[in-house]
Amino acid sequence: MNAPFPMPAxxxxxxxxxxxxxxxxxxxxxxxxxxxxxPLALDPVRDELPxxxxxRVIDEAAAMGVLQIHFTGGEPMARRDLPGLVHRxxxxxxxxxxxxxxxxxxxxxxxxxxxAGIDHIQLSFQDIDPKENDRxxxxxxxxxxxRAAAARIRGxxxxxxxxxxxxxxxxxxxxxMLAFAEEQQAERVExxxxxxxxxxxxxxxxxxxTRAQLEESTDVVEAARERLRGRMVIDYVVPDYxxxxxxxCMGGWAQRFxxxxxxxxxxxxxxxxxxxxxxxxxxxxxSLAEVWESEPFRRYRGTAWMPEPCQSCDRREADWGGCRCQxxxxxxxxxxxxxxxxxxxxxxxxxxxxxxxAAPAPAFVYRRMNSHA
Amino acid sequence: MSADLxxxxxxxxxxxxxxxxGAGMKLRFDQVRAAWIVLGPERAFVPDEHAVxxxxxxxxxxxxxxxxAALAEKFDAPAxxxxxxxxxxxxxxxxxxxxxx
Numbered sequence: 001m002n003a004p005f006p007m008p009a010x011x012x013x014x015x016x017x018x019x020x021x022x023x024x025x026x027x028x029x030x031x032x033x034x035x036x037x038x039p040l041a042l043d044p045v046r047d048e049l050p051x052x053x054x055x056r057v058i059d060e061a062a063a064m065g066v067l068q069i070h071f072t073g074g075e076p077m078a079r080r081d082l083p084g085l086v087h088r089x090x091x092x093x094x095x096x097x098x099x100x101x102x103x104x105x106x107x108x109x110x111x112x113x114x115x116a117g118i119d120h121i122q123l124s125f126q127d128i129d130p131k132e133n134d135r136x137x138x139x140x141x142x143x144x145x146x147r148a149a150a151a152r153i154r155g156x157x158x159x160x161x162x163x164x165x166x167x168x169x170x171x172x173x174x175x176x177m178l179a180f181a182e183e184q185q186a187e188r189v190e191x192x193x194x195x196x197x198x199x200x201x202x203x204x205x206x207x208x209x210t211r212a213q214l215e216e217s218t219d220v221v222e223a224a225r226e227r228l229r230g231r232m233v234i235d236y237v238v239p240d241y242x243x244x245x246x247x248x249c250m251g252g253w254a255q256r257f258x259x260x261x262x263x264x265x266x267x268x269x270x271x272x273x274x275x276x277x278x279x280x281x282x283x284x285x286x287s288l289a290e291v292w293e294s295e296p297f298r299r300y301r302g303t304a305w306m307p308e309p310c311q312s313c314d315r316r317e318a319d320w321g322g323c324r325c326q327x328x329x330x331x332x333x334x335x336x337x338x339x340x341x342x343x344x345x346x347x348x349x350x351x352x353x354x355x356x357x358a359a360p361a362p363a364f365v366y367r368r369m370n371s372h373a
Numbered sequence: 374m375s376a377d378l379x380x381x382x383x384x385x386x387x388x389x390x391x392x393x394x395g396a397g398m399k400l401r402f403d404q405v406r407a408a409w410i411v412l413g414p415e416r417a418f419v420p421d422e423h424a425v426x427x428x429x430x431x432x433x434x435x436x437x438x439x440x441x442a443a444l445a446e447k448f449d450a451p452a453x454x455x456x457x458x459x460x461x462x463x464x465x466x467x468x469x470x471x472x473x474x
Contacts, residue, residue, distance in 0.1 A: 067403065095412040119412075119414075120413075120414040120415070158396075229468055230473075
């Protein structure tokens with residue numbers, strides 16, 4: 001499946017095409033989750049790409065061999081042109097997925113998406129306790145709306161994925177979350193510990209679970225996987241602060257995904273905008289094929305860029321050196337080994353940060369436009 | 374996770390079972406990669422050539438026995454032998470969410 005494209009002689013070999021396109025349609029969102037994966041500096045609505053550019057990008061993605069598109073944000077439902085974009089992607093043979101908070105998924109919106117050819121919707125919950133759910137998302141009444149959205153997705157005959165983000169305030173309720181997913185007949189559930197970038201990093205001390213909490217949630221997930229095999233898929237993501245080896249972030253830098261920010265910047269991942277010293281291409285002026293071969297995408301692709309201890313490590317093509325954004329956030333250099341790896345000389349910094357979970361949790365800094373200053 | 378697959382699933386291997394695609398799962402030929410691909414909720418994988426043959430025969434009507442019979446004819450092999458090979462593959466595909474038994 002890795003047949004290379006034809007290329008001019010003397011050029012760096014062309015890379016297999018991306019599997020997925022992550023379309024961040026907007027940074028607007030009715031929720032204010034303190035672990036939001038968006039950057040601290042949110043794109044204002046006036047900078048958002050117009051629909052005609054998104055349509056061109058979707059056509060280019062289909063021609064390149066992109067297999068799946070993930071419409072996300074912010075809240076992608078905030079864009080009125082969402083059904084039209086879904087329709088265009090579906091027509092191009094791309095598997096369409098929407099990642100939503102569900103609070104605006106009413107009957108009309110559901111029907112428009114169904115007619116557009118949506119394949120799958122991932123619905124987020126902030127907690128299984130309704131009051132906590134609403135407190136964490138900073139949105140009164142969200143839980144009730146989300147439950148109604150789950151019923152609408154089921155009613156439309158679509159597969160349902162529920163997403164729960166886990167941290168020190170809800171880690172004890174993973175069993176109840178899984179029972180709820182089972183009750184909703186979800187095909188798939190994500191139990192995803194917070195990843196500490198952007199707002200999550202800003203709120204790290206308020207969110208980091210203890211090691212005991214992490215181990216308990218892992219045990220609960222493993223038992224449920226055994227019990228529900230063949231009926232419900234459970235994807236589980238751990239916080240790498242407690243890990244011995246880094247995660248294979250995005251399946252390697254610019255190896256599988258292109259992420260487009262609301263303003264059109266093409267990135268290897270949603271957090272990469274935080275990295276200095278990059279001139280990321282913008283899809284307003286650059287085709288997706290050019291994006292894929294651009295200098296920022298090639299910089300940390302593969303293994304040639306790796307320093308030690310990655311370069312001689314037998315896991316270098318398993319975890320691809322971990323996460324560039326984490327190396328920058330913790331060490332100030334995106335070109336170093338992810339400090340989540342215990343072979344990194346700076347691994348102790350991650351271990352120390354994990355100890356923040358022993359102290360009382362400070363208040364959340366909610367994710368709002370201009371609340372990070 | 375793959376090591377778990379040797380543990381017998383709590384489903385009887387009944388030849389009359391009609392295997393179906395899991396909700397949201399699709400089999401698609403990708404021109405760019407010149408390969409069949411299974412697509413589903415935030416997952417995609419390239420099935421091996423045997424799995425492709427089986428997935429192409431899954432139409433929501435054919436039972437496991439009928440799929441085995443069709444393959445027996447196509448590959449000139451005993452249906453019972455094919456069906457015996459079919460079950461571990463179907464359980465593997467079910468564990469990935471691609472197939473419902």
